[in-house]
Amino acid sequence: MPTPKAPVRGRFAPTPSGRLHLGNASTALLAWLQIRSAGGTxxxxxxxxxxxxxxxxxxxxxxxxxxxxxxxxxxxxDVGGEYGPYVQSERGAFYREAILRLQRDGWLYSCYCSRAELLLMANAPHGLEQEGNPRRCGCLYLSPEEQETRAEEKTPSLHFAMPDREIFFADGVAGARSFPSAGDFAVQRADGIIGYQLAVVVDDIAMGVTDVFRGWDLLDSTPRQLALFDALGAEPPRYAHGPLWLGEDGKRLSKRHGSVALSELREQGVASERIVGLIAWATGLIPEPEPCKPQDLIGQWTPGRIAQEAIVLPGNWMDRLR
Structure with a gap:
């Protein structure tokens, strides 16, 4: 399949495991503004x-x-397009092809560790004197005979071997970032489910994505995804990460913080323009939470204005929507 050649292509890629809340809506709006302000797709x-x-x-x-x-x-x-399908559960062939290429090029190894063993390793202290990748189990170094023995006890997952080097990138909001050698990670679980990191990279390559705006919680995923782009011989997109939305208790938004789902706010008679204005104000695009439409904000798009700190909703935040 050919890679699209549009100069700017961005995406909003939600996980449909619940209703859209203010934090998701904030990411969607900022991702949309980034692309629409550049005249992109x-x-x-x-x-x-x-x-x-x-x-x-x-x-x-x-x-x-x-x-x-x-x-x-x-x-x-819902609208189709030349580079679909646009639903990950329908894109298994793309992921299997990428896994075969990574295996051929020596980037993957079978891991027989349990989830508990990997978690224990990840949380263990690692001194500077330790050699090699401190976030890698010993499965990479098993002999064929040892692998065969382990496979009789447990179906392995497939792990990507991260390069043992620091990874640098320039974030569109957070600025210059560097990450030390990150831990290896699963590209395919033991039950056959494809890992998030691989699926996202494969899809962004196939869909020609040039710019990604997403939540701050995914900032740490960037070095792993950059390593995958490099292993697959593809140019990575430009990344930007927007602020997380927290409740007054400092925790991620959920039902305990009240009616934060857009569908609930709509049912209560809240105008969409007020929500757009609240998001634009809270993220730093406009000085006051004035009602507006997304199109009104295209001329206001300036990545340097976007807050890097998490947005904490005060207890009376609903008053700003009335």
Whole structure:
């Protein structure tokens, strides 16, 4: 499949495991503004690899909420496009092809460790005197005979061997960033489910994504994804990470913080323009939470204004929507 050649292509890629809340809406709006301000092509992609949590009803609800908010896209599961399908659960052939290439080029190894063993290793103290990758189990160094023996006890997962070097990149909001040698990670679980890191990179390559705006919680994923782009011989997109939204208790938004889902706010009669204005104000794009539409903010788009600190909703935050 040919790679699209549009100069700027961005995407919003939600996981349809629940209803769209203010934090998700903030990322969607900022990603949309980044691309629309550059006259680029916007994509919607559903990242539904976790079939136990992701439901078609949530996908439909997300699309409805984003349209209500005033966002649109040029390619996606509901409008189609040349580089679909735009639903990850339908893109298994792309991931299998990438795994075969990574195996051929020596980037993958079978890991027989349990999740508990890997978690214990990740949380162990690592001194500077330790040689090699401090976040790598010993499965990479098993002999063929040892692998055969371990395979009789446990089906292995496939892990990507991270290069033992520091990784640098320039983030569109956070600025220059560097990460020391990161730990190896699964590209395919023992049950055959494809890992998030691989799926995202393979999809961004196939869809020609040039710019990614996403939440701050994914900043630490960037070095792993950059390593995958390099291993697959592809140019990575430009990354930018926006602020997380927290409740007054300092925890990620959820039902305990009240009606933070857009569908609930809509049912309460809150105008979408007020939500857009609240997001634009809280993230630093405008000085006051004035009602506005996404199109009104295109001229206001300045990545340097975007807050790097988490946004904490005060207890009376609903008053700003009335």
């Amino acid at each position: 916007m994509l919607l992609r559903m990242e539904d690899l976790d079939r136990a949590r992701c439901k078609p009803a949530y996908s439909a609800s997300l699309i409805e909420d984003m349209h209500w908010l005033g966002l649109d896209w040029d390619e996606g599961p």
